[in-house]
Amino acid sequence: MELITHLSINLFPIAILLTIYVNNHKREDRTSGNRLFNMLTILAIALMVADILRYGLQSLHRVPISGQYVFHIIHMLLVVAVPFVWLMYVCRKLEVRNPGPWLDAARYMTFGGAVLTAFLILITPWTHSIFFISRAGYYRSGQLEALPNMVGILFLIGSVAVVASAYSHEVSKEGRREVTYMLGFGIGALCGITIQHFAKGWWTTGPCFALSILFIYINTQNHQITTDGLTGLNNRREFDAQLAKKIELYPEHEWGLLMIDVDDFKRINDQMGHAVGDEALWETADILRHVFGRDRALLARYGGDEFVIIGDWFDEKEVGAAIEKIQTEVEKFNANRKKSYELSLSVGYAFWHEAGRRAENLIKEADKRMYAEKVRKKKTRG
Amino acid sequence: MESVTYLQMNLIPMIAIIMMRLNTERTLSYTWRNRALRFIMLLIAILLGANSIACMIQGRRSFGMHSLLLICGLTTFFIMEFAAFLWLLYVRDVATNGDGQYGKRVLIPAIPLLCALVLYVSNPFTGAVFFVDANNYIRKGFLFELYAAVAAGYLLAASALALLGSFRQPVQEKKRECRCLAATVCLPAGALVLKVFWPKIDLFWAAVVVALLTVYLNIQKDQVTQDGLTGLNNRRRLDEYLKTLQERGMEGTNCHFILMDVDKFKKVNDTYGHVVGDMVLKMVADQLKKSFGGLSAFLARYGGDEFVVIIKGKEDDEVWARIREFKESVACMDWQEEQPWKLAVSVGCVQYGENGVCEVEELIKIADARMYEQKKGIKKA
CATH class of the missing domain: 1.20.1070 (Rhopdopsin 7-helix transmembrane proteins)
Known part of the structure; x- marks a missing residue:
């Protein structure tokens, strides 16, 4: 009976995780973060398989007691290991975004805790501290039975805390969104392990892990689809989609669009190499993020060296102020950073109401103004 | 239960x-x-x-x-x-x-x-x-x-x-x-x-x-x-594909690498704006699908206006016939009402193992060089 219960509950999460693993494995993305994620998936699968096996063996009655010990121990080790790997994954992800020494400290401390718990679990057959198998072949709990679950809960709480503290460091909306997703994962897994610990008949640890992993996986995929790899801004596809959505849902709203082009980008690229060109693009994106990141504006990389921003600007005065802000930031950048190239941006603008409420006109109009600005700059420079 | x-x-x-x-x-x-x-x-x-x-x-x-x-x-x-x-x-x-x-x-x-x-x-x-x-x-x-x-x-x-x-x-x-x-x-x-x-x-x-x-x-x-605009494979997928090709090895198969570039694309973009430029790219990509889709080729957008076609297991004549057909269809496209100039593509084609070159990256380089030669020739003319 127990076996059937565990089979029917766990087979679905296992299938989900296998699908994710196969999908992710085919990709050529071999970063350490992704490797940790793959490991997390496999460990969660192993956790549920071990869960099925330990009850399966118990119902067979013919398996020697040592065999039962093995599977119970494996299951308990995994209950600790999965949250541990998750914590490592979170630390790795956050370290890439904003490195800090406290992340390392957190990592070493949890490592110590995990090793200690694993040791206690491994010596259980002799000490009977966490659980033991009775003569008749049944599982009986020991004094410290709650230990693996509690350590797992502790790790998950730790990961939630780490993520929550990183939230305030995030500047852009996209970054904050991603941190929120990681928070969601931690909380989902935490709920699962807590419910299983306190409620009888609810075997939620494995399924909740699976759901959380699915959640994170789908969202990282989404992130790859919607952002530009180099600059981290929204990419062209996302911009088109958002624009179409905005037009369809709120055709009456009034807003403006800025089109920004890096001057002489082709020259920078050809003379100083693609690496410097990429850096220039990256710095430009950073400036734009700095100026508009916290507003309700939509930033995107439109093409090679072009960026677009949609924001709540109604007239020339407001747009002028926004352009002014960009140009002062660019001047500051040129004065402070002392790069081998001088960054300069041409900005064109257009308004939704002025463009006759057609997306093509809007882009055309902004394009035209940007081009005019470029020509004017060239003339003044001689 | x-x-x-x-x-x-x-x-x-x-x-x-x-x-x-x-x-x-x-x-x-x-x-x-x-x-x-x-x-x-x-x-x-x-x-x-x-x-x-x-x-x-x-x-x-x-x-x-x-x-x-x-x-x-x-x-x-x-x-x-x-x-x-x-x-x-x-x-x-x-x-x-x-x-x-x-x-x-x-x-x-x-x-x-x-x-x-x-x-x-x-x-x-x-x-x-x-x-x-x-x-x-x-x-x-x-x-x-x-x-x-x-x-x-x-x-x-x-x-x-x-x-x-x-x-x-x-x-x-x-x-x-x-x-x-x-x-x-x-x-x-x-x-x-x-x-x-x-x-x-x-x-x-x-x-x-x-x-x-x-x-x-x-x-x-x-x-x-996938590339959002044209629906062809994007750069990321192309890199993965080339890697697997290199790993598997292609001895004994006729494998053609073709690099294409739309001529005067920057001029289209600058004079008529991005909307027309995007439309041109889309039209060329659709024509690519029509011309090379039947050969079960791998089609990808390489960068701004560059496309890559990889065809496996076809003879030289057949590939070149398709390329010619493709170029003709591109020349016939009406992309603007008054048609200030005819659209054209420059093509660089290289076969696997040609001149003893078997590295994928080298092959792409050769195709690139051939394409540029063609482009220069057009500019001079």
């Missing part, structure tokens, strides 16, 4: 599918096909919800439980048929590259669905499909098998359509997509087979959700590897 277990078996897939549904808002574009898929997800989520309620209240004999069970049962049965029907439409749309404009043609496959609807509406009075007994348990009626047959019929028809589509589609990626859709039905079918041998384990709904998940993840993966 305890009702808690049943509840968990329904709740977990339900959460998974609601999560997917919410996620589609951000990634799936607003086409008829994607809306259908979204609607299917929503339907299945409702169905699992109704199922969970039914699990909880089965066997309880307080007031109102009887009618609540009836409602849950009816929702489950009807949504099942309707979701299967929508699935058929969805698959047909993918397999035939449709645009969702079907109008009245939808009515013919909908006939079984309408019959089933009549049956379900009359079910509370006749008890034909199912009925709720005195102890408040759902029992099968004498027409219960009919319900399963209608749903299974829709699913199998969808699979057959997808399989047919996989032979007809010209582009390699589309073929794969159709094959995946055809195989999707295996999962629920497998769950049913398992149930026959092991009646205590009911994984049908879980299998349906996993099948939907595979479909959704495939769409997502396509988006990661």
Whole structure:
């Protein structure tokens, strides 16, 4: 009976995780973060398989007691290991975004805790501290039975805390969104392990892990689809989609669009190499993020060296102020950073109401103004 | 089995599918096909919800439980048929590259669905499909098998359509997509087979959700590897493909690498704006699909206005004939009303193993150099 219960509950999460693993494995993305994620998936699968096996063996009655010990121990080790790997994954992800020494400290401390718990679990057959198998072949709990679950809960709480503290460091909306997703994962897994610990008949640890992993996986995929790899801004596809959505849902709203082009980008690229060109693009994106990141504006990389921003600007005065802000930031950048190239941006603008409420006109109009600005700059420079 | 277990078996897939549904808002574009898929997800989520309620209240004999069970049962049965029907439409749309404009043609496959609807509406009075007994348990009626047959019929028809589509589609990626859709039905079918041998384990709904998940993840993966504007493979996918080509080795196969570049593209962009530039790229990409799709070639957008075509196992003459045909069709495109100049592409083609070069990167370099030579020649002329 127990076996059937565990089979029917766990087979679905296992299938989900296998699908994710196969999908992710085919990709050529071999970063350490992704490797940790793959490991997390496999460990969660192993956790549920071990869960099925330990009850399966118990119902067979013919398996020697040592065999039962093995599977119970494996299951308990995994209950600790999965949250541990998750914590490592979170630390790795956050370290890439904003490195800090406290992340390392957190990592070493949890490592110590995990090793200690694993040791206690491994010596259980002799000490009977966490659980033991009775003569008749049944599982009986020991004094410290709650230990693996509690350590797992502790790790998950730790990961939630780490993520929550990183939230305030995030500047852009996209970054904050991603941190929120990681928070969601931690909380989902935490709920699962807590419910299983306190409620009888609810075997939620494995399924909740699976759901959380699915959640994170789908969202990282989404992130790859919607952002530009180099600059981290929204990419062209996302911009088109958002624009179409905005037009369809709120055709009456009034807003403006800025089109920004890096001057002489082709020259920078050809003379100083693609690496410097990429850096220039990256710095430009950073400036734009700095100026508009916290507003309700939509930033995107439109093409090679072009960026677009949609924001709540109604007239020339407001747009002028926004352009002014960009140009002062660019001047500051040129004065402070002392790069081998001088960054300069041409900005064109257009308004939704002025463009006759057609997306093509809007882009055309902004394009035209940007081009005019470029020509004017060239003339003044001689 | 305890009702808690049943509840968990329904709740977990339900959460998974609601999560997917919410996620589609951000990634799936607003086409008829994607809306259908979204609607299917929503339907299945409702169905699992109704199922969970039914699990909880089965066997309880307080007031109102009887009618609540009836409602849950009816929702489950009807949504099942309707979701299967929508699935058929969805698959047909993918397999035939449709645009969702079907109008009245939808009515013919909908006939079984309408019959089933009549049956379900009359079910509370006749008890034909199912009925709720005195102890408040759902029992099968004498027409219960009919319900399963209608749903299974829709699913199998969808699979057959997808399989047919996989032979007809010209582009390699589309073929794969159709094959995946055809195989999707295996999962629920497998769950049913398992149930026959092991009646205590009911994984049908879980299998349906996993099948939907595979479909959704495939769409997502396509988006990661596809160029948004032209629908060809993007740079990321091209790099992966070249890597696997290099790893597998291509000894003995005729493999052609073709690099193309639209002439004067920057001028198009600067004089007529990005809108026209994008349109030109789209037109060229569509022509690429038409000309080289039949050779089961790998098509990708390399950068701004550069395209890569990789053709395996075809002779030199055939490849060059296609290239010539492609160039002619591009020259005939009317991309602007007054046509200030004719569109043209420069092409650099290199064969694997030519001059003893076997490194993929070297091959691309050679193709690039040849393309530039051609471009120079055009400029001089």
